[in-house]
Amino acid sequence: MEIFSSLLSGSGAWNPLAWLLAFVVAAVIAYLIWARGERSYKKGTEQTAPFISGNKEPPKGDLHVRAGNLYWGYTDALKGYYERIVPLHSGDMNDYVLWYLGITALIMVIVVVFS
Amino acid sequence: MKPTRAFNESLWAFHFNSGSCNGCEIEIVAAITPRYDPERFGIKLVGSPKHADLLIITGPVVKKMKDRLLRVYAQIPDPKVVMCVGTCGISGGVFYDSYNLEGPVDDVVPVDVYVPGCPPRPEAIIHGVVKALAKLERIEGVGQ
Numbered sequence: 023m024e025i026f027s028s029l030l031s032g033s034g035a036w037n038p039l040a041w042l043l044a045f046v047v048a049a050v051i052a053y054l055i056w057a058r059g060e061r062s063y064k065k066g067t068e069q070t071a072p073f074i075s076g077n078k079e080p081p082k083g084d085l086h087v088r089a090g091n092l093y094w095g096y097t098d099a100l101k102g103y104y105e106r107i108v109p110l111h112s113g114d115m116n117d118y119v120l121w122y123l124g125i126t127a128l129i130m131v132i133v134v135v136f137s
Numbered sequence: 138m139k140p141t142r143a144f145n146e147s148l149w150a151f152h153f154n155s156g157s158c159n160g161c162e163i164e165i166v167a168a169i170t171p172r173y174d175p176e177r178f179g180i181k182l183v184g185s186p187k188h189a190d191l192l193i194i195t196g197p198v199v200k201k202m203k204d205r206l207l208r209v210y211a212q213i214p215d216p217k218v219v220m221c222v223g224t225c226g227i228s229g230g231v232f233y234d235s236y237n238l239e240g241p242v243d244d245v246v247p248v249d250v251y252v253p254g255c256p257p258r259p260e261a262i263i264h265g266v267v268k269a270l271a272k273l274e275r276i277e278g279v280g281q
Contacts (some may be wrong), residue, residue: 060187069213071213078204
């Protein structure tokens, strides 16, 4: 049993061979379950589409949780800030360079005045 | 009622209401109660057409249900049989020629077994299921 207890920690023993063995056993069980499945399904037809009480399957994109859904509370709480900032985010490089030059000039003026 | 070697597994049925008044549903529920207990022969209602061999349809197929019926029918793996329960599904019944119907059922999907009645008795429904099982065994036998 030495080979199965190569690393002892406060949470127990860890050994890559034991994990590999567990993975192989799980894979064999999964394959046996899969192999007993229905083989006569026709791919690309309704037979492989999910059953939603007979309703049509919505497009995949409509079912996904978007990144914006995750931080909705954050953006909603800071709505006043984003309403001003988002219009400035034009995607036009000329605008960004102009902002860069303007802010740089402002910092230089501040540095010169207060130095 | 032991299945022959051609069909050597339990018969699972999926029930689809295409606009029925629920009279046939009550009789289908009565047919699966312990009084008759068809489950002892392996005959049971399942919650998904993907598990079913038999599609039991009640109702005259109203417009809203036609697409859904076609989709459910397509989702049942082959070989499959269709049983139409009740007068409405067979002919439209009192709703015959109504503006709101796409049916009767055999105008929408092919039907193998008809169980007439308004509503049919549980014994008639079970008899229809036995006929459907026999049809399925013939289909399976041909396929072998």
